[in-house]
Amino acid sequence: xxxxxxxxxxxxxxxxxxxxxxxxxxxxxxxxxxxxxxxxxxxxxxxxxxxxxxxxxxxxxxxxxxxxxxxxxxxxxxxxxxxxxxxxxxxxxxxxxxxxxxxxxxxxxxxxxxxxxxxxxxxxxxxxxxxxxxxx
Amino acid sequence: xxxxxxxxxxxxxxxxxxxxxxxxxxxxxxxxxxxxxxxxxxxxxxxxxxxxxxxxxxxxxxxxxxxxxxxxxxxxxxxxxxxxxxxxxxxxxxxxxxxxxxxxxxxxxxxxxxxxxxxxxxxxxxxxxxxxxxxx
DNA sequence: GGGTGTCGGTCTCAAAAAGAGACCAGCACT
DNA sequence: AGTGCTGGTCTCTTTTTGAGACCGACACCC
Numbered sequence: 001x002x003x004x005x006x007x008x009x010x011x012x013x014x015x016x017x018x019x020x021x022x023x024x025x026x027x028x029x030x031x032x033x034x035x036x037x038x039x040x041x042x043x044x045x046x047x048x049x050x051x052x053x054x055x056x057x058x059x060x061x062x063x064x065x066x067x068x069x070x071x072x073x074x075x076x077x078x079x080x081x082x083x084x085x086x087x088x089x090x091x092x093x094x095x096x097x098x099x100x101x102x103x104x105x106x107x108x109x110x111x112x113x114x115x116x117x118x119x120x121x122x123x124x125x126x127x128x129x130x131x132x133x134x135x136x
Numbered sequence: 137x138x139x140x141x142x143x144x145x146x147x148x149x150x151x152x153x154x155x156x157x158x159x160x161x162x163x164x165x166x167x168x169x170x171x172x173x174x175x176x177x178x179x180x181x182x183x184x185x186x187x188x189x190x191x192x193x194x195x196x197x198x199x200x201x202x203x204x205x206x207x208x209x210x211x212x213x214x215x216x217x218x219x220x221x222x223x224x225x226x227x228x229x230x231x232x233x234x235x236x237x238x239x240x241x242x243x244x245x246x247x248x249x250x251x252x253x254x255x256x257x258x259x260x261x262x263x264x265x266x267x268x269x270x271x272x
Numbered sequence: 273g274g275g276t277g278t279c280g281g282t283c284t285c286a287a288a289a290a291g292a293g294a295c296c297a298g299c300a301c302t
Numbered sequence: 303a304g305t306g307c308t309g310g311t312c313t314c315t316t317t318t319t320g321a322g323a324c325c326g327a328c329a330c331c332c
Binding site: 175201202203204205208227228229 | 290291292293297298299300
């Protein structure tokens with residue numbers, strides 16, 4: 001199927017889905033997106049899409065995340081079913097995090113946005129620069 | 137191009153792009169994604185992808201956004217080059233917001249994630265329910 | 273046996289962000 | 303003169319995030 005057709009066909013439907021047909025407070029699409037909106041969610045998902053990692057490995061891999069937010073974000077991702085957490089009875093015990101099937105499926109969709117960002121970050125930077133100088 | 141091939145080919149590259157090759161603090165991909173991570177960014181982009189809206193129309197369309205966050209989010213989206221803001225000299229003056237070409241391009245990528253959320257929100261809900269009952 | 277290190281966290285406190293809602297100027301209409 | 307609409311801003315409170323100290327359990331070294 002041609003992707004342009006997909007875009008044109010579903011634009012309105014997506015918007016309707018996000019507004020929940022009048023039931024905004026309980027809209028499932030916004031609810032799901034909300035869980036991915038966190039500052040660290042996409043980065044950690046991208047890391048785990050590459051390969052499973054242990055807690056400490058993730059911490060070293062993303063040095064500017066606090067241990068507190070790493071714990072919390074992984075917990076949320078696990079709760080939403082994207083991430084599997086497995087404890088190995090080593091001494092001291094080690095904990096491995098990996099993507100579930102649902103997580104891999106979700107990352108397949110997220111990936112488009114990440115790729116777009118990679119391709120277009122210079123355009124965004126440019127826009128910001130122009131806007132900021134226009135303001136001053 | 138087959139989308140499966142795209143996934144397999146770029147998984148590692150995307151992660152590398154997000155970690156910025158060691159230059160995490162200044163990573164452009166994370167920088168761009170960050171601007172889309174706000175609570176209201178994707179919803180407002182989806183609304184404007186449907187059609188241009190005026191400030192008050194958006195406020196009525198999304199009743200649970202505060203006026204403060206609506207102003208602020210639109211300002212950020214404008215700064216990043218996704219949204220065009222036009223003031224019409226009516227009395228009282230009206231302000232119309234619309235997507236730029238860059239904004240439409242970005243929405244094309246974002247759309248995949250929104251569609252995924254629409255298709256899979258029941259799986260996520262299910263995962264949450266299971267997790268919460270397992271915790272208790 | 274005492275000191276040190278690793279593991280995956282939790283706890284507390286300060287800073288930043290978001291939400292709620294009052295307030296504003298300018299003009300039209302009545 | 304009073305009311306309403308426009309698109310905001312200002313202030314205050316609550317929530318979220320960040321920084322960093324602390325924790326138990328065990329291994330390893332001496």
